[in-house]
Amino acid sequence: MLSGDDRALTAARGIADYLVLRSTNTRKGNPRQWGWPQIALVAVYEATNDKRYVEAARAFARGGMAAHPPALGKDWKIGILAEALAYTHSVTHDPAISDWLTRYAAAVAEYGAPRDARLLPALAYVGRVSHRPQYSKLAQQTIGTLKLGTWGKPLTIAGRIGFSILGN
Numbered sequence: 451m452l453s454g455d456d457r458a459l460t461a462a463r464g465i466a467d468y469l470v471l472r473s474t475n476t477r478k479g480n481p482r483q484w485g486w487p488q489i490a491l492v493a494v495y496e497a498t499n500d501k502r503y504v505e506a507a508r509a510f511a512r513g514g515m516a517a518h519p520p521a522l523g524k525d526w527k528i529g530i531l532a533e534a535l536a537y538t539h540s541v542t543h544d545p546a547i548s549d550w551l552t553r554y555a556a557a558v559a560e561y562g563a564p565r566d567a568r569l570l571p572a573l574a575y576v577g578r579v580s581h582r583p584q585y586s587k588l589a590q591q592t593i594g595t596l597k598l599g600t601w602g603k604p605l606t607i608a609g610r611i612g613f614s615i616l617g618n
Contacts, residue, residue, distance in 0.1 A: 459497060459498075462490075462493070462494050462497065463494060463498065465490060465494075466490060466491055466494035466495075466503050466506075469487045469490060469491055469506055469510075470491075470502050470503065470506040472487065473487070473491075473505075473506035473507075473509035473510055474509065477513075478517065479517070480525075480527050481514060481517075481518045481525070481527040481528045481529075481530055481531035482527045482530045482531070484510050484511075484513055484514025484517065484518070484531050484534070485510075485514060485527075485530040485531040485532075485533065485534035485535075486530065486534065487506075487507070487510045487534075488507045488510045488511055488514070488534035488535070488537060488538045489533070489534045489537055491503045491504070491506050491507040491510070492504065492507050492534075492537045492538055492540075492541055495507065495541065496541070504538075504541055504542060507538045507541075507542075508538065508542060508544065510534075510538075511534070511535055511538045511542075511544070511546075511547055512546070514531045514534070514535065515535070515546065515547070515550045518531055519553075520532070520550050520551070520553040520554035520557060521557055522554070522557040522558055522560075522561050522569065526566040526568045526569060528554075528569070529566065529568035529569035529570070529571070529572065530568060532551065532554050532569070532571075532572030532573075533568075533571040533572050533575075533614060535547050535550060535551055535554075535572065536551060536571065536572040536575035536576070536618075539551060539575075539579075540575070551572060551575070551576050552576060552580065554572060554573075554576070555572065555573050555576035555577070555580075555582070555585050558570070558572075558573045558585075558588075559573070559584065559585055559588060562588075567592045567595070567596055567608075567611045567615075568607070568611060570588070570589040570592055570611065570615055571589070571611060571614035571615055571618070573585050573586075573588060573589045574586050574589035574590065574614070574615045574618035575618045577589065577618065578618045586618065589615045589618075590615060590616070592615070593612055593615060593616065596608040596611060596612050
């Protein structure tokens with residue numbers, strides 16, 4: 451969308467079309483494997499308004515929620531799933547996703563300020579949509595602690611997390 455190049459949208463749709471096909475397969479996996487496809491599908495849905503993409507995102511959401519309860523463990527990967535569920539919820543308002551996110555946010559808040567900021571974008575989202583400013587505040591406290599690093603991966607992780615938290 452930033453480039454205005456039609457080929458970028460064509461490529462994004464190609465990826466989303468593949469993910470639509472994958473959304474009907476049963477599989478096991480870590481929380482990221484349920485989360486990243488949702489993020490891609492919702493982004494393409496927002497660009498195209500094609501309902502197939504949001505329905506596939508819902509399928510990934512249901513699978514991820516079934517495979518991974520919203521308890522906060524030591525694994526930061528649950529934060530990727532939670533952020534994806536927040537994004538999917540933002541366009542679907544699905545009650546099951548809302549319930550999962552509410553329980554996730556309570557677990558994060560009970561834990562206190564997590565060491566890994568990847569756990570916090572969904573907390574900021576839940577804080578905004580549920581009118582719980584304490585959740586948003588806890589997430590926003592980490593913005594100043596994000597380390598941009600000196601190479602691409604930490605820069606993109608910190609930037610994506612920071613913008614996601616601030617956007618909520």
